[in-house]
Amino acid sequence: MRFGMPWPGRDVGREAEQAGVGAFCAGEFADHDAYLTVADVVANTEHALAGPAIAYAFARTPYAHATALRQLHAQAPGRLFLGLGSAAFRINRDWLGVPAERPVARIAETVGAVRAWLHAENGDRVRYSGEFYALDADVRAPVLGRLDIPVLLAAFNTRMAATAGRVADGVVGHGLFTGSWWNEVVRPSVAAGAADGDRADGGRAGTRPLEHGWIITAVDDAAPERAVADARRMIAFYLTVRTYDPFVAHHGWEEPVARVRAAFRAGDTAGMARAVTDEMLTGIAVCGTTADAKDALARRAGSLPRDVGYFAPPSFMVGRGRRAAYARAALALVGAVPDPA
DSSP states (O other): OEEEEEOOOHHHHHHHHHHTOOEEEEOOBTTBOHHHHHHHHHHSOSSOEEEESOEEGGGSOHHHHHHHHHHHHHHSTTOBOEEEEOOOHHIIIIIIOSOOSOHHHHHHHHHHHHHHHHTOOTTSOEEEEOSSOEEEEOOOSSOOOOOOOOEEEEOOSHHHHHHHHHHSSEEEEOTTOOHHHIIIIIHHHHHHHHHHOOOTTTSOTTSOOEEEEEEEEEEOSSOHHHHHHHHHHHHHHHTTSGGGHHHHHHHTOHHHHHHHHHHHHTTOHHHHHHHSOHHHHHHHOEEESHHHHHHHHHHTTTSSOSSEEEEEOOOTTOOHHHHHHHHHHHGGGGGGSOOOO
16 A cells, blocks of 8 residues: 555655655645645646546536646656545535436536546547536647556445545545445445446556545554544544444444544534543544554554555644644554555
């Protein structure tokens, strides 16, 4: 597995690449744009992979996703990937003002339409025909040429995971993932989707779907209790969302998650953290001292994302300075995660 992390900024990022970090990803929210962050990554690194993990799929047209990647490719050929996420129903409807229904079918077509632009050769029309997108572009300028940039889908539950296997090049796993969720739910669903699809739409025919994934990571040798508390709060914050109920049921965590949600409704962030059990913490996060974190990685060696793991500092109730400190501390784990490259 290649060691990666969310882009920690230029200073820490340069230090991280020198320490052996092989991939940086960019998310997005109301205050930061995925592609602008990837531009910062490629301008300030030399070899590491870079890409959104994830960009909101429906916030942009397929054309906009593809043109951003083409411009970035000019700076970082061979280093890019694209992770797309459907986003929550309310984000699509209320924030982005786009149709929110049928996200699985819509994102499957988004992959095909983005690829139509990425794979377009000079002189050829860019064509795609589907229910949600119809392209027939005659670009009379020498600006195209095929780009084989991997397209991944953020997939938590089985339908999206199967879709990632069927139409995309792989999957981006969530920070909540445990070993059993990877091995018993997500991987079988991705594999079933890959077997069902012939990859004739330009996917990586004949290859295993890629696995990228986030790993909640909080290491602080001077104050390990604080690191553990931050990891617990991050887990609790994620679990306030009912999208993850199948994951909760899979592990039999309904009772503690009910306490998490009750504390969240009451505005009790300390109560949210207390409701996260030790079983939940050890199954999901890598946290505590450096030694604790290395032990956790050893226990989870067979159940981490196979290709790229993004060792992500907690962000809920954690300021920029502490997140940067967690990113630097995580560099001590690089040697504990073999890089197949």
